[in-house]
Amino acid sequence: MKYESRKFIDLIQRATSKWANWDPPRKITVGDYGTIINETGEFDWEGNIYSSHFQEQLKSSKYEFIIDLADPALQPNEQEAKDDHFIVKSWGVATKEANTSTEIAVPGVVNVALKLDVQFDGDKPAAVLIMHKPKYSSLPNDERITRLLKSMPNILKGKYIVTEVISCAAYMMHLSDQRAEKFSVTLKAVGPVAPLVNAGGAASFTWSSEAAYGLSRQGCDPASQYMPLYRLKKPRPKFWEWLGAGRGDEKSDDAIDRWEDVDPPWNPLDDEGEEYEIYDAEMHGDFGVFNDGYPDTDDDDY
Numbered sequence: 001m002k003y004e005s006r007k008f009i010d011l012i013q014r015a016t017s018k019w020a021n022w023d024p025p026r027k028i029t030v031g032d033y034g035t036i037i038n039e040t041g042e043f044d045w046e047g048n049i050y051s052s053h054f055q056e057q058l059k060s061s062k063y064e065f066i067i068d069l070a071d072p073a074l075q076p077n078e079q080e081a082k083d084d085h086f087i088v089k090s091w092g093v094a095t096k097e098a099n100t101s102t103e104i105a106v107p108g109v110v111n112v113a114l115k116l117d118v119q120f121d122g123d124k125p126a127a128v129l130i131m132h133k134p135k136y137s138s139l140p141n142d143e144r145i146t147r148l149l150k151s152m153p154n155i156l157k158g159k160y161i162v163t164e165v166i167s168c169a170a171y172m173m174h175l176s177d178q179r180a181e182k183f184s185v186t187l188k189a190v191g192p193v194a195p196l197v198n199a200g201g202a203a204s205f206t207w208s209s210e211a212a213y214g215l216s217r218q219g220c221d222p223a224s225q226y227m228p229l230y231r232l233k234k235p236r237p238k239f240w241e242w243l244g245a246g247r248g249d250e251k252s253d254d255a256i257d258r259w260e261d262v263d264p265p266w267n268p269l270d271d272e273g274e275e276y277e278i279y280d281a282e283m284h285g286d287f288g289v290f291n292d293g294y295p296d297t298d299d300d301d302y
Helices: 004-016 052-059 143-150 237-242
Strands: 032-036 043-048 077-080 085-089 093-097 110-120 127-132 135-138 160-168 170-175 181-190 204-209 215-219 226-234
Touching: 004 085, 004 127, 004 170, 043 052, 085 093, 093 127, 110 127, 127 160, 127 181, 127 226, 170 181, 170 204, 170 226, 204 215
Parallel strands: none
Antiparallel strands: 032 043, 032 160, 077 135, 085 127, 093 110, 110 181, 127 170, 135 160, 160 226, 170 215, 181 204
């Protein structure tokens, strides 16, 4: 497959409206802004609103909005997940988690933290992303953040904002080819699995998989804080029109939780991750088409 990263990211995005990070050790953090690289589907980082560089640029903004992002209320919200695992799967994938709760976690020995049966039906390429010990970080829905963003149209207009990141201690991602396959994925921990049994020090992890086909990526270093999944949002088109109005006149649609999820910038992808060509009737001067953009080959003359 020519564009593995874009195909995997596309499948995950269509299943969750979130974006997969093809290289989870690479940091993507709340407040990042940039665009999406069309060829690979990866995030093209340009900056972060919490950075000192951005704060210096803010001082030169003609809108003269001063904000202290060190205020705890404006820092990203951090939250531990209720479940030990977060699994994302596209169409064509079925998963079943084996019960490991009956196994006693013994310090210093290998314990099974997760065992998952994964089945791909083989009709089309499909994707699964598995995260262990997920943590959520999100941008506060605070009107001061909204006003900050509005004050920097020369930098942020046309850019996407990372409003949520899901990090984890271990991850495994798999992109299948067009073959039916069923295999098991196991995450083993050396040391305690449950915090209550912790005898000091963090557990170390090891992935094992029986997958014979497709492409797999994995990581299992708790100290690395992998970032496999994030949410990209963009303000509505009229977001920038408040400039010149009173600073307290923000519309309800301007609130960050009302922003739109970013859709893939590419056309629908084929099984190889390449874009389908969409027939443009106007470009070709052909007006005998249906509204779906495909040529009308029926003879309507009687």
